[in-house]
Amino acid sequence: MTILSPDALEQHLRDIGAARYHNRHPFHRALHDGKLDRTQVQAWALNRYYYQASIPAKDASLLARLPTTDLRREWRRRIEDHDGTEPGTGGVERWLALTDGLGLSRDYVQSLRGTLPATGFAVEAYVHFVRERSILAAIASSLTELFSPTIISERVSGMLRHYDFISEKTLAYFTPRLTQAPRDSDFALAYVREHARTAERQAEVIGALEFKCAVLWSMLDALQHAYMEGHPPPGVFRGRETPEAFAS
Numbered sequence: 439m440t441i442l443s444p445d446a447l448e449q450h451l452r453d454i455g456a457a458r459y460h461n462r463h464p465f466h467r468a469l470h471d472g473k474l475d476r477t478q479v480q481a482w483a484l485n486r487y488y489y490q491a492s493i494p495a496k497d498a499s500l501l502a503r504l505p506t507t508d509l510r511r512e513w514r515r516r517i518e519d520h521d522g523t524e525p526g527t528g529g530v531e532r533w534l535a536l537t538d539g540l541g542l543s544r545d546y547v548q549s550l551r552g553t554l555p556a557t558g559f560a561v562e563a564y565v566h567f568v569r570e571r572s573i574l575a576a577i578a579s580s581l582t583e584l585f586s587p588t589i590i591s592e593r594v595s596g597m598l599r600h601y602d603f604i605s606e607k608t609l610a611y612f613t614p615r616l617t618q619a620p621r622d623s624d625f626a627l628a629y630v631r632e633h634a635r636t637a638e639r640q641a642e643v644i645g646a647l648e649f650k651c652a653v654l655w656s657m658l659d660a661l662q663h664a665y666m667e668g669h670p671p672p673g674v675f676r677g678r679e680t681p682e683a684f685a686s
C-alpha cells in the first residue's frame with residue numbers, strides 16, 4: 439500500500455464523491471426533475487426525516503469521545519445546528535416545516551411508523567458506525583457534506599420549478615445548509631488531511647466515505663423500489679391510503 443500525499447488523498451476522496459454520491463441516484467434525478475407525484479415527494483421527506491432526526495444523536499456520540507476542547511467545541515456546533523438552541527429552532531425543526539408544508543402530520547412523521555424498513559437499517563448503520571469506529575473514521579464519514587451544496591442547489595431550484603405544492607418556505611431547511619455544510623466539511627477535510635498519514639489510516643478514511651455514500655444510496659434504492667417501482671413493504675406510508683399520516 440502506498441502512502442498518499444494530503445492533496446492526493448483529498449483528490450481520491452473527491453473522486454469517490456463524483457462516482458458514488460447520491461446526486462447520481464435515479465430517485466434524486468426524478469425528484470429534482472419534477473417527475474414525482476406528491477405522494478412520492480411526501481415519502482421522500484418522511485423517510486429522510488429519520489436521517490435528519492438521527493444526525494444529532496450520532497454527533498453527540500462522537501462528541502463524547504473527542505479528546506480536546508477545540509474539537510468538542512467544533513462538533514458541538516453541529517448539534518446546535520440541528521437541535522437548535524431553544525424550542526422551535528434548528529434543522530430538525532426546519533425539516534418538520536417541510537413535512538408540514540407537504541401536509542403530513544407531525545405525530546406521524548416523528549413516530550417513524552410509516553418509514554421504510556431499509557431507511558431505518560441504513561440510518562442506524564450510520565449511527566453505529568460513528569459510535570464504534572475510530573474518531574478518524576467517524577469524522578471522515580461526514581465528508582459526504584463536501585458534495586451536498588451542489589445537490590442542495592439543484593434540488594431547491596428543480597423542486598421550486600417543477601412542483602406547484604412546493605414553496606420557498608417549505609424548502610427553508612436547505613438555505614442554512616449551504617453555509618453550514620461547507621464550514622463543517624472544510625473542518626472535517628482538514629482533520630482528515632492532517633491525521634491520515636499512514637496507508638492504514640488513509641484506507642480507513644476512504645472506507646468510511648465509501649460506507650457513507652452507500653448509506654445515502656441505499657436509502658434512495660429503498661424509496662425507488664417502494665414508490666417508483668410499486669413495491670411498498672407492509673405497514674409503510676401509502677399516501678391517501680394512510681389517513682393517519684395527514685394533518686387534520
Ligand SMILES: O=C(O)c1cc(C(=O)O)c2c(n1)C(=O)C(=O)c1cc(C(=O)O)[nH]c1-2
Pocket residue numbers: 493529579580581582583586589590615654
Ligand atoms: O440534502 C442532502 O443531500 C444532504 C446530504 C447530507 C450528506 O451528504 O450526508 C447531509 C445533509 N443533506 C444534511 O442536511 C445534513 O444535515 C447532514 C449531516 C450530515 C452528516 O453526515 O453529519 N450529512 C448531511
